[in-house]
Amino acid sequence: MKQSMTFIPTLREVPADAEVKSHQLMLRAGFTRQNTSGVYSYLPLAHKVLKKIEQIVREEMNNAGASELLMPALQQAELWQESGRWYSYGPELMRLKDRHKREFALGATHEEMITSLVRDEIKSYKRLPLSLYQIQTKFRDEKRPRFGVLRGREFLMKDAYSFHATHESLDEVYVKMFTAYQNIFSRCGLDFRAVIADSGAMGGTDTHEFMVLSDIGEDTIAYSDTSQYAANIEMAPVIATYEKSTEEQKELVKIETPDQKTIEEISTFLNVSKESCIKSVLFKVDDKFVLVLVRGDHEVNDIKVKNLFGASVVELATAEETIKALKCVPGFIGPINVSEDVEVVADHAISSVVNGVCGANEEQFHFQGVNIERDAKITQLADLRFIQEGDISPDGEGTIKFAKGIEVGHVFKLGTRYSESMNATFLDENGRTQPMIMGCYGIGVSRTLAAIIEQHNDENGIVWPESVAPFQIHVIPVNVKNDSQKDLAEKLYTEFTQSGYEVLIDDRAERVGVKFADSDLIGLPLRVTVGKKAEEGIVEVKIRKTGESFEVSVDELHEKVKQILGN
Ligand SMILES: O=C(C[C@@H]1CCCCN1)Cn1cnc2cc(Cl)c(F)cc2c1=O
Numbered sequence: 001m002k003q004s005m006t007f008i009p010t011l012r013e014v015p016a017d018a019e020v021k022s023h024q025l026m027l028r029a030g031f032t033r034q035n036t037s038g039v040y041s042y043l044p045l046a047h048k049v050l051k052k053i054e055q056i057v058r059e060e061m062n063n064a065g066a067s068e069l070l071m072p073a074l075q076q077a078e079l080w081q082e083s084g085r086w087y088s089y090g091p092e093l094m095r096l097k098d099r100h101k102r103e104f105a106l107g108a109t110h111e112e113m114i115t116s117l118v119r120d121e122i123k124s125y126k127r128l129p130l131s132l133y134q135i136q137t138k139f140r141d142e143k144r145p146r147f148g149v150l151r152g153r154e155f156l157m158k159d160a161y162s163f164h165a166t167h168e169s170l171d172e173v174y175v176k177m178f179t180a181y182q183n184i185f186s187r188c189g190l191d192f193r194a195v196i197a198d199s200g201a202m203g204g205t206d207t208h209e210f211m212v213l214s215d216i217g218e219d220t221i222a223y224s225d226t227s228q229y230a231a232n233i234e235m236a237p238v239i240a241t242y243e244k245s246t247e248e249q250k251e252l253v254k255i256e257t258p259d260q261k262t263i264e265e266i267s268t269f270l271n272v273s274k275e276s277c278i279k280s281v282l283f284k285v286d287d288k289f290v291l292v293l294v295r296g297d298h299e300v301n302d303i304k305v306k307n308l309f310g311a312s313v314v315e316l317a318t319a320e321e322t323i324k325a326l327k328c329v330p331g332f333i334g335p336i337n338v339s340e341d342v343e344v345v346a347d348h349a350i351s352s353v354v355n356g357v358c359g360a361n362e363e364q365f366h367f368q369g370v371n372i373e374r375d376a377k378i379t380q381l382a383d384l385r386f387i388q389e390g391d392i393s394p395d396g397e398g399t400i401k402f403a404k405g406i407e408v409g410h411v412f413k414l415g416t417r418y419s420e421s422m423n424a425t426f427l428d429e430n431g432r433t434q435p436m437i438m439g440c441y442g443i444g445v446s447r448t449l450a451a452i453i454e455q456h457n458d459e460n461g462i463v464w465p466e467s468v469a470p471f472q473i474h475v476i477p478v479n480v481k482n483d484s485q486k487d488l489a490e491k492l493y494t495e496f497t498q499s500g501y502e503v504l505i506d507d508r509a510e511r512v513g514v515k516f517a518d519s520d521l522i523g524l525p526l527r528v529t530v531g532k533k534a535e536e537g538i539v540e541v542k543i544r545k546t547g548e549s550f551e552v553s554v555d556e557l558h559e560k561v562k563q564i565l566g567n
């Protein structure tokens with residue numbers, strides 16, 4: 001491709017509103033432009049990288065036995081009404097009406113679509129298992145689109161779905177997909193971890209997320225410092241046990257604690273440890289109030305609360321709701337003398353608190369000498385806190401450390417969540433009608449592109465792994481007005497292209513400083529500069545990754561390039 005003919009609008013300055021490296025570099029290197037919040041165009045260089053990533057995805061999906069198809073983005077509301085998700089999803093699901101006022105969703109995902117397609121055609125166990133996938137634009141009206149294409153409202157996803165007669169068959173395909181994902185992200189040059197995840201509203205059992213390690217990742221990974229254990233912190237179970245102090249139980253005493261609300265303030269004001277404070281957090285779990293107790297040095301894990309109650313919505317109660325439910329302003333609430341319509345549950349660590357402190361459900365007052373099993377009515381003790389660094393690893397080996405990750409893949413064992421609600425059944429070998437067992441497997445293709453940039457860049461720009469680079473070689477004539485430089489550069493461009501390399505030539509009449517700065521920004525693996533020594537048949541080769549550069553005679557050049565780029 002000739003740069004004078006294509007469209008690579010590079011920027012000298014770092015755009016102010018781009019907070020993360022990949023967003024900055026995609027704008028500066030002319031890979032993307034934002035059209036509106038969360039909506040982006042992928043310019044020619046980004047488009048070529050997307051195609052490279054897609055090609056890797058296709059090869060691995062096909063190798064895992066899946067067949068590619070393409071489903072509609074326009075999804076009739078009836079499908080989502082059958083699964084119930086038309087009602088359970090809120091503003092994130094983009095909806096529209098056609099000219100006949102019929103309602104549609106813009107595809108946020110395709111469980112309903114694929115299930116309705118397969119149920120009409122597959123009736124016998126003999127036709128199972130079946131794995132299908134697509135690579136298509138998804139629409140999700142994110143509340144806070146940010147970080148460029150990392151969290152957009154329109155993005156490219158590979159979504160695969162598998163259908164099975166038995167759970168064993170699903171297990172087999174799940175492993176094949178898991179392996180395919182490991183291959184895909186390795187081939188994209190990513191440093192990633194597969195972590196045990198929370199299946200959330202998807203139901204089903206096993207689920208893993210593929211996380212690219214990055215400080216700007218929104219997800220927190222809890223991993224063991226000695227074993228292979230790694231989980232999304234949302235679901236990492238806590239197996240720690242707590243020794244109970246032997247001190248005598250004291251009387252319950254109400255004390256004045258003027259304006260002392262947080263655990264920090266209370267433990268300082270009363271000169272007690274955080275471990276002996278009881279943190280009370282009021283949630284709305286679907287449509288009822290639940291007061292969750294955790295030890296003062298722990299945090300409530302709202303996903304665990306959600307899973308404990310099998311709820312679809314769990315939200316922190318507002319101040320008004322708190323006053324309504326507990327007859328007390330936030331900051332002084334607690335589990336003692338709580339009205340019947342508030343359920344109180346506690347994390348396991350609470351049972352080790354002796355003579356603790358908690359809110360008195362009276363403004364400006366707390367209780368001391370609190371012994372929960374004596375003074376309050378707890379309906380359940382459960383694992384309700386976030387795991388912390390230093391906790392014992394859930395597999396019993398080593399201690400937990402945290403890392404931030406960008407979720408680029410997510411695989412689920414769905415079970416019959418959709419086949420039952422949408423009546424996708426088959427006749428098993430005994431002639432009995434059964435719901436199909438399903439799996440689903442997603443990769444954020446456009447997010448993967450940005451994640452690669454997050455992990456492959458330096459102070460001068462992007463440093464593409466060769467496997468996904470938009471081009472392999474950047475030929476740069478220093479001065480296109482000098483015939484020997486111009487002719488040699490074009491000759492090399494033609495020869496490299498004929499040898500099968502993908503070549504970008506900067507044939508613009510720009511100053512060499514601009515060309516080199518743009519070349520570093522765009523970040524192709526290899527640069528061949530044709531400058532003053534063109535007459536002597538000498539060019540300069542530069543390796544983008546290492547910064548190493550050296551002069552090479554033209555007749556050794558092809559051999560040298562072959563060594564560096566492989567092929
Ligand atoms: O997408 C999945 C599960 C798997 C992931 C792999 C590929 C197939 N889908 C989970 N999820 C996430 N956000 C969503 C947002 C909206 Cl607005 C929606 F309507 C539905 C979903 C939704 O279902």
Ligand SMILES: [Mg+2]
Binds near residue numbers: 209407410
């Ligand atoms: Mg996910």
